[in-house]
Amino acid sequence: MTTTPSQGGSQTAPTAQTAQGSPRELLETTLREIVPDASLDGVSGDADLRETFELDSLDFVELVERLGKRAGFRIEDDDADQLRTINTATAFLSRGMRRTG
Template sequence: MNRTEAQDIVKESITRVVPDADFTGIGPDVPFRDTLEMDSLDFLGFIETLSKRTGIRIDDEDTPQLTTLSSSTEFLLAHTK
């Protein structure tokens, strides 16, 4: 998986939980949870979707790494090598 593929998976996983998500105003290091007004159930849905799509186990202690587009992308890249 390359960086572009990983970022696309992150965005697609968010969009499954927040269908009208607009990424134009979200920089790579901006916490998307607040920007997209995701509550805790939405965020959990994102984590579950991301895990199912990638086959990567995501533990509770991993979730702080999944708050921005860039950190989520880096997480995927680090766990697919």
């Protein structure tokens, strides 16, 4: 998956923020739409999100689609591995949000 930022936008500050907050807050909020009791508190940044929150493949696809919509950029299928853990997902979202901000 590659980000497809919208054309023309200005750069945001290095710590990408949206109306939803930080990339980590965006991830947790979006994850809760699929797993209502999900919390990233106490979860290792390197933990696999699919395993930790028992997401099947359809749940994970839904998470990816919703994250892209909320973050404001398209997440391509080839980038799914970058959303596997909290650390890789927040880094990926941060990069994409800076590009589209």
